[in-house]
Amino acid sequence: MKVQKALFAVVLLVSFGPIVAGEAGEPVTIRVGSKTFTESVILGEMIKHLAASTGHRTYHRRELGGTRVLWNALLAGEIDVYPEYTGTLMQEILVHEGLRTEAALRRALAERGLRMTQSLGFNNTYAIGVKEELGERLGLRTVSDLKEHPDLVLGFGNEFMDRADGWPGLRRRYQLPHQNVRGLDHDLAYRGIESGTLHVTDLYATDAEIAYYKLRALEDDLNYFPVYNAVILYRAELEEHAPETVALLRRLAGRIDAPAMSALNARVKLGGEAEATVAADFLEKNLGIETELRMHTAWERFWRHTRDHLLLVVVSLSAAIIVSIPLGIAAARRPRFGHLILGVTGIIQTIPSLALFVFMIPLLGIGGPPAVVALFLYSLLPIVRNTHAGLNDIPAAICESAEVLGLPRGAQLRLIELPLSTRAILAGIKTSAVINVGTATLAALIGAGGYGQPILTGIRLDDIGLILQGAVPAAVLALLVQGLFELVERGLLPKGLRLGTKSNS
Amino acid sequence: MLELKGVSKRYKHVQALAPTDLSVAAAETTVLIGPSGCGKSTLLRLITGLIRSDTGNIVVEGIRLAPDNLTALRRRMGYVIQEGGLFPHLSVRRNVALMAHYLGWSTTRIEARLLELTELVRLPPTLLDRYPAELSGGQRQRVSLMRALMLDPHLLLLDEPLGALDPMIRYELQQELKAIFDKLGKTVVMVTHDIAEAAFFGHTLVLMREGRIVQQGSVRQLAQSPAEPFVERFITAQRGPMQQLNEALS
Numbered sequence: 001m002k003v004q005k006a007l008f009a010v011v012l013l014v015s016f017g018p019i020v021a022g023e024a025g026e027p028v029t030i031r032v033g034s035k036t037f038t039e040s041v042i043l044g045e046m047i048k049h050l051a052a053s054t055g056h057r058t059y060h061r062r063e064l065g066g067t068r069v070l071w072n073a074l075l076a077g078e079i080d081v082y083p084e085y086t087g088t089l090m091q092e093i094l095v096h097e098g099l100r101t102e103a104a105l106r107r108a109l110a111e112r113g114l115r116m117t118q119s120l121g122f123n124n125t126y127a128i129g130v131k132e133e134l135g136e137r138l139g140l141r142t143v144s145d146l147k148e149h150p151d152l153v154l155g156f157g158n159e160f161m162d163r164a165d166g167w168p169g170l171r172r173r174y175q176l177p178h179q180n181v182r183g184l185d186h187d188l189a190y191r192g193i194e195s196g197t198l199h200v201t202d203l204y205a206t207d208a209e210i211a212y213y214k215l216r217a218l219e220d221d222l223n224y225f226p227v228y229n230a231v232i233l234y235r236a237e238l239e240e241h242a243p244e245t246v247a248l249l250r251r252l253a254g255r256i257d258a259p260a261m262s263a264l265n266a267r268v269k270l271g272g273e274a275e276a277t278v279a280a281d282f283l284e285k286n287l288g289i290e291t292e293l294r295m296h297t298a299w300e301r302f303w304r305h306t307r308d309h310l311l312l313v314v315v316s317l318s319a320a321i322i323v324s325i326p327l328g329i330a331a332a333r334r335p336r337f338g339h340l341i342l343g344v345t346g347i348i349q350t351i352p353s354l355a356l357f358v359f360m361i362p363l364l365g366i367g368g369p370p371a372v373v374a375l376f377l378y379s380l381l382p383i384v385r386n387t388h389a390g391l392n393d394i395p396a397a398i399c400e401s402a403e404v405l406g407l408p409r410g411a412q413l414r415l416i417e418l419p420l421s422t423r424a425i426l427a428g429i430k431t432s433a434v435i436n437v438g439t440a441t442l443a444a445l446i447g448a449g450g451y452g453q454p455i456l457t458g459i460r461l462d463d464i465g466l467i468l469q470g471a472v473p474a475a476v477l478a479l480l481v482q483g484l485f486e487l488v489e490r491g492l493l494p495k496g497l498r499l500g501t502k503s504n505s
Numbered sequence: 506m507l508e509l510k511g512v513s514k515r516y517k518h519v520q521a522l523a524p525t526d527l528s529v530a531a532a533e534t535t536v537l538i539g540p541s542g543c544g545k546s547t548l549l550r551l552i553t554g555l556i557r558s559d560t561g562n563i564v565v566e567g568i569r570l571a572p573d574n575l576t577a578l579r580r581r582m583g584y585v586i587q588e589g590g591l592f593p594h595l596s597v598r599r600n601v602a603l604m605a606h607y608l609g610w611s612t613t614r615i616e617a618r619l620l621e622l623t624e625l626v627r628l629p630p631t632l633l634d635r636y637p638a639e640l641s642g643g644q645r646q647r648v649s650l651m652r653a654l655m656l657d658p659h660l661l662l663l664d665e666p667l668g669a670l671d672p673m674i675r676y677e678l679q680q681e682l683k684a685i686f687d688k689l690g691k692t693v694v695m696v697t698h699d700i701a702e703a704a705f706f707g708h709t710l711v712l713m714r715e716g717r718i719v720q721q722g723s724v725r726q727l728a729q730s731p732a733e734p735f736v737e738r739f740i741t742a743q744r745g746p747m748q749q750l751n752e753a754l755s
Contacts, residue, residue, distance in 0.1 A: 401590030404553045405604045405652070406579035415603065419594045494594030496636035 028241045029057040033070045033082035036063040036445070037186060038268050038275070038460055039124065039206060039230075039261060043083035045279035047232060047249065049291040051081075054244040061366065063456045065354065065445030066159060067092065069361060073447075075112060078365040080235050081249070084116070085124060087228035091165035113236045115246075118253035119229035122206060122261045126160065126225045127217040128170075129203040131193060135216040142221040143174050146200065150177040155198035157186030165226060166202070173224045187460055206258055208266035230256070248289070255286050269461055298469075301454070306473065308368075308449035312440045313481065316372045317433055320379035324432075325425065327380070328387020329413065338388060345381040353378065353439050357446045371440070371448035378439055379432040386428025390421030419494050426489045430482050437478040441470060451477070506531035506692045507552065507660060511561035514547055521547045523716045524560060529709075531659075534686055534693040536707035538700065540739070543713040545696045549664050552694065553584055566659065580604070583653030587665040589645040591637040591652070598633040601652045608656075622651040625685060643674040650685075661686075663695040667702070679705060700724075700743040712736055 030051040034044030041062050048060045061079060064070050071093050073079045089109075090099045099105050109116055128143050135141075138149055146152065160166035161183035170176065178200075184192065190209050192198035203210055203217060205228075210217065232249050239246050256264075264282060267273045280291040296304070327345075331338030348356075356377065360370030394417055402416045418425075444452030451470040458466030507529035514522040522544045529535045537545040550556050552563060554575045563570040565578055591600050599606075601622065602615045610618075623630045626647040637645060646666060653661060666682070667675045683706060686693055697703050703710050704724040712719045712727060720732040731737040 397586055397588055397590040398592060400553075400555050401584070401586065402592070403555065404579055404582065404584040406576050406656075407604065407607060408576055411607060415607075416592055420592075496592075496594040496596065496638060 027056045029059060030081065030238070030242060030245060031079045032058060032060045033064050033073060033079040033447075034060065034062050035067065035070060035082075036065060036456055036460060037204075038208075038265050039204070040083055041275045041460075042264050042268060042279050043120070043230065043232070045275045046252065046283060047081055047083065049276075049280055049283055050248040050252070050289065051242065051245045053289050053291060054242065054248060056242055056245060061447040063444065063453070063460070064366060064447050065358070069358060069366065069446060072361050073366045074114065074233060074235065076362075076365055077235065078367070080238055082233055083120075083230060084233040085228040085230055086116075086119070087125065087165065087226040089116075089233075091226050092163045095164050109233070110236070114233060115236050115239065116231040116233045117250050119231060120252060121230075121254045121256045122258040123227050123229050124204050124206045124258075124261070125228040126166070127203045127205055127220070128200060129193075129210065129215040129217050130200050132214045132216045134199060135218070140216070140218060142219040143170075143224070144221050145218065146176055146178070147174065150179070152178060152180075152199040153197065154178050154181040154200045155184055155189045155192050156181070156202045157189055158183045159186070160202040170224055173222055185459060187462060191462065206261040206265060208262060208269045210262075212266070212270055230261075248287075251287060256282075272461075272463075302469070302473070305449060305451050305453055305470070306477075308453075309437075309440055309451045309474070309477065312368065312371055312375060312443055312448060312450055313433070313436050313477070316375035316440075317379055317429075317436050317481075319372075319376045320383060320432060320436075321429060323376075324380050324383030324428075325387050328384045328425070328428075329391065331384060331388040332391035341384060342381075342388065345384050348377045349381045353442050354445060357442060361446060366447040368448050370446060371443035375436050375440055375443070379436050382431035382435065383425065383428040386424045386431075387421065390424025390428075391417055393424065394420050420497070422493050423489070423497065426485055426492070430485045433481040433485060434478045437474060437481055441474050506566060507694070508564040509548075509552075509561065510564075512548075512551060512558045512563060513560045514544075514551060514556060514558055520716050522551070522558075525718055527711065527718065527721075529692060529694055531692050532690045533708040534695060534706050535709045535711060536703040537694065537696045537711050537713060538698065538703045538707075539713035539719075540698065542715075544716040545698075545711075545713050546664055547716075548713070549662055549694060549696050553582065553662060554579065580608075580656055581658050581660060583650075583656075583658040583661045585646070585649045585653045585661075585663045585666045587668045589637070589649040591645055591649060593637050596634050596636055597628075597640070597648050600637070600648060601655055603652070605655055618655060619651075622654055625654070625688075626650050627681065641674075642670050643678055646670065646678060650682075654689075659692060661691045661693045663693065665696055665698070668697070682706070700740055701747075712739065714739075 032044050032048045032051065034040040044060050044062060048058045051058045064073065067088055070079070070082050070084075074082060086102065086105060090105055094105070094108055097108050099108055106116065128146075130140055138145075140146065140149075156167050167181065182198075186202075189198060189201040190213055193201055193215070194213055203215065205217075209215070232252070234246070234249065260282075264278050267278045268275055283289045283291060327341050331341045351359075353374070356374045357371060360374050364370035364373060398416065398420070399412070402412045407415065440450050441452035441455055443450055444456050451474040453470065454466050455470035458464065458468075458470065507527075509525060509527040511524045511526065512522065513520070513524040525548070527548070537548055539545050547556070551558050552565075552570075554570060566581065568574060568578060570578060592603070595603065598619065601619060602610075605615050605618070619633065620630065622628075623633070628644065628647045628651065632640065632644065637648070640648065650666070667678055670678065679702065686706070693706075695706055697706075707724065709721060710724055710727055711721045714735055720727055720736050727736055728740055731740070
């Protein structure tokens with residue numbers, strides 16, 4: 001691993017030698033983050049290219065699940081830089097500080113060891129949109145016009161639905177009477193609008209879909225939405241470790257106007273180009289920075305996702321097996337303790353998986369470790385419960401026979417009880433394995449990669465093929481893991497027990 | 506050989522066994538008999554240590570049963586229950602030799618002992634590699650007896666060993682079991698609810714009712730001088746069907 005990294009650094013130094021020119025100091029690794037929407041990913045790619053062009057190692061954790069995840073990751077130093085919007089910072093993340101000006105915002109960020117660039121050049125504020133023809137038919141021009149049509153179905157992106165500066169505030173400001181309001185994925189909202197199941201949704205001003213889906217942005221006649229200037233947010237120490245990179249990030253300020261950003265978004269979302277390519281083209285044309293693009297082939301990506309996914313599943317499931325079986329045994333031996341264990345593992349199971357992933361971030365940061373811990377916790381209950389049930393289902397006569405033979409407690413467990421529970425325990429492991437493989441697709445939201453990555457990207461780009469690239473291998477992997485444990489069962493299940501089922505059936 | 510002094514057991518609201526004294530003579534067969542719920546199985550399970558008595562002492566070959574010597578004492582007991590209690594995941598050979606394996610007996614010693622026992626209980630040695638699910642009820646009880654005898658225990662405890670068998674096989678096994686007891690000269694404590702079986706096996710019968718020993722003695726003593734009316738009723742009740750059979754045949 002070390003050797004590989006060093007080699008990589010050497011290659012970088014050679015290829016970017018002239019730019020580094022000796023004065024840049026030690027190359028550091030600059031970790032870039034981005035949110036789960038296209039614009040953020042494109043900006044993330046630009047930041048990555050810029051950092052790489054100054055000779056640093058870069059890593060882009062794409063499509064992290066939401067603003068909070070990125071903000072916390074940045075505060076914790078899990079990432080160094082990510083694209084953000086001033087409105088989000090002032091109205092959502094730091095809303096309790098009551099910041100009014102950009103200068104106040106800069107001070108608040110500085111207190112946290114963070115810096116931000118000047119506006120990149122566009123204001124990606126929210127807008128409220130309807131289909132052009134619906135707007136025409138109902139005569140909708142402004143957000144206030146919605147009041148006259150309380151039966152319209154409203155569907156908003158999950159973030160907009162929940163944030164203080166989103167739907168709750170909008171409803172209050174405009175006194176909107178609508179009852180039928182749903183939260184859903186922002187990209188899915190467009191499809192709902194297209195199919196007519198939704199009438200009104202939130203838009204981002206630079207969304208490529210506004211033109212594509214023929215949407216009408218309603219005028220914010222009460223000036224509800226704040227300004228969402230795009231900026232790059234980074235940790236202050238980057239100015240020491242990588243001053244040339246920071247200088248380049250600052251050069252990006254003011255270079256991207258709203259039509260330009262909209263066009264970049266369209267190239268990715270509607271034109272199907274890779275974010276990396278689009279970002280590189282833009283940097284070359286506007287900043288004259290050439291980027292050596294190394295595009296990964298579909299197979300390379302597939303192997304990387306497979307490797308990430310397998311690692312998550314193998315580590316978390318193995319740990320769960322090692323911990324759950326003794327817990328199940330303890331639960332069977334001591335009924336009161338058993339209630340406690342089954343209760344606690346049961347409660348863990350009821351925590352929504354995304355929430356559990358996000359809970360892990362303050363403790364373990366983003367990426368693989370928190371995902372492994374969350375998956376581990378999810379895998380406990382089926383194995384604990386089945387081990388417990390398997391041991392309790394052994395007829396009393398058999399346990400007593402073993403006891404009166406004079407076998408010590410440990411030997412009774414090892415020679416009699418566990419072999420007789422083999423089928424139940426393995427059934428629990430199989431259940432856990434399938435849940436684990438499926439839930440691991442959500443781990444991409446906290447930067448752990450795996451098959452969830454193409455699924456996330458596919459949802460974002462409305463690309464069914466890409467979604468299937470993640471969903472199909474995940475399903476196949478679930479079947480394979482289950483098949484593997486079927487084989488293990490064939491090897492482990494004592495012959496006498498197989499006879500038992502035959503004669504019973 | 507086996508002494509119980511003031512042994513009692515209570516489950517919440519039921520006195521399963523009132524304080525009881527019992528002395529079991531060595532090399533004899535003592536049969537615990539009585540209606541369901543009389544405490545005969547409780548008494549046997551107390552001797553095996555599967556349940557712990559609330560009061561009193563149980564002394565096996567001069568050693569008082571206690572948690573710390575239970576495992577050692579159990580290796581001097583053989584225990585057979587109604588359904589055999591065989592381990593379904595182990596072959597006959599492994600079932601019988603499980604404890605000997607655990608104690609580290611050599612393979613030759615184990616094999617020799619297995620052969621001896623198959624002859625004793627008249628089990629075809631070809632069945633040694635079968636699994637319990639592949640055996641008949643009678644064969645299972647033979648294997649269960651082999652397992653109980655493997656370590657050559659001094660005390661043999663049987664809880665309704667023939668209770669689940671159909672009458673023909675039961676009769677056949679009764680004869681064989683009696684022959685085996687006579688041949689081995691072990692101290693046997695057997696639980697049954699069948700007076701004919703008790704009379705057939707027992708040197709001493711211990712008749713129990715509602716957690717107490719009502720009378721103790723040979724079947725002749727019980728029949729001729731019953732300690733209370735219950736003894737007479739118990740014996741007559743079981744005699745009835747035999748008489749009906751005899752009348753029908755004559």
